[in-house]
Amino acid sequence: MEKACRDCHKMVESGKAMCTCGSNSMSTDWSGYVMIIDAKESEIAKKLEIKKAGKYALKVR
Template sequence: MKKSACRECHRVIDGDACPIHGKGTLTEDWRGYAVILDPGESEIAKKMKIDTPGKYALKVR
């Protein structure tokens, strides 16, 4: 089963809803992901405006 990603925060979701944005924002149409361990030290996290550690899709449609 393909995982979903949230269109709003780009988080890759294991369940069926984004913990922040709920079910309505999930999509299976996403590519690539980055694991952000320390958002304060990560250029990708800054670019994507991520402030919580986790797994994030790079491209979400």
């Protein structure tokens, strides 16, 4: 099961203990995800304050 970072909402591979943002606060209780290709051109990225491309959870609890 993939985990999502509570700080930046990025999806983190199950084997990894730390997110690329440096946070180790992760949750398996998330719902929905988006693929951000170009963070600068994406409205969803702006809304979620995402600055880098990647896969992000919409909601993390």
